Amino acid sequence: MDEELFELFPRVRTEIAPGAVHVPDWLAPDRQRELVEACRAWARPPAGLRTVRTSGGGTMTARQVCLGLHWYPYGYATTAVDGDGAPVKPMPRWLAELGRAAVGAAYEGSSAEPARYDIALVNFYEAGARMGMHRDAEEKSGAPVVSLSLGDTCVFRFGNTASRGRPYRDVELRSGDLFVFGGPSRLAYHGVPKVYAGTAPPALGLTGRLNLTLRVGGLDRSGLGRPGRPGRPG
Template identity: 80%
Template sequence: MDGELFPRERTVIAPGAVHVPDWLGADRQGELLAACRVWARPPAGLRTVRTPGGGVMTARQVCLGLHWYPYGYARTAVDGDGAPVKPMPDWLAGLGREAVAAAYGTPPDPGAAAYDIALINFYDGDSRMGMHRDAEEKSPAPVVSLSLGDSCLFRFGNTGSRGRPYRDVELRSGDLFVFGGPSRSAYHGVPKVLPGTGPRALGLTGRLNITLRVGGLG
């Protein structure tokens, strides 16, 4: 945000959990948004997620590489139109490796496992995401989270429960958040989206969150 009193800086939120503000520049945000709009189209496009207990997630989702459903992965949109999931692009997998290096201050590791799953969640102004863990993957590789559009309140908690202690972080368009190591299984969620806070030039109403993961599922 222009004209801030204090510039936002890279912050270690918890061991292995790092927030890097403004990591994606305007051009890269626009390119990623254009790709998300293509991925959201059917088949295997943007869908509403329903939990086994009958609940409905307010954020809608599309997947790449493997299709996530509560609580597992499949190669087809088993809780959608049943179509094969769209492939994970090499450039997006590379962006995941680049993001981890940026967050941890290390060179990209060419021998690291490739990011092979992307979950893309779309939040409108009333959407929320309850506290949860990303627990369906077998790989311990860090989760990479990229934000586009409206800002949100991101709640990053502990590995033992959905309750305190946790820390609230404002994620804005272009921000990067990576969590791995001792924080890989931490509970996290989005209690609030801040409508109308996204950059006007991006042309997005609402918030997109792109999370990249290594499945380790064979």
């Protein structure tokens, strides 16, 4: 039976905060499967999926691979400086175009020209993984952040720009959902306090959750590789 029949309330495009928009079911099932296969290829060495170690000596429970530029606590580099040291994989043109299309879908009716997305952080959440409240603050560009969800459903906590605490709003992100935040919400704190294991669509062939976070760096690549401002990946 169609899953939509079980929905008490329809899932519709919603502005969560000024500049922060949730678009449910934006990715069609075929596109979701294509993205999962692409993530599997990107996760392979060199510069593949790694466990991120924070400057305080801890580790993030979500593992990560980067495209375009390599994020590490707390800056960007052209090589996997906290991994195998290999050059970072390039940002595919088709993924950059998907980011532009996502901004158009979230900000429908806007006349602003979307910027070219040149960085992607792919986070993989296994059972029990989470992400603490953080800001995406290492970029020089103010272009919106694009977040694509694949696999298990999660609770996405979207907060304010002043602190990691309240006020915040919890949003359920399912496989195929789009979330875009820019403008006054570009530097809002956000995190993933919970992932519901085993909720991925069976046809996707994925155990766990993948989150693709697309960004515009606006960075001078000649000076990369040095620690930047505190922050964490989305």
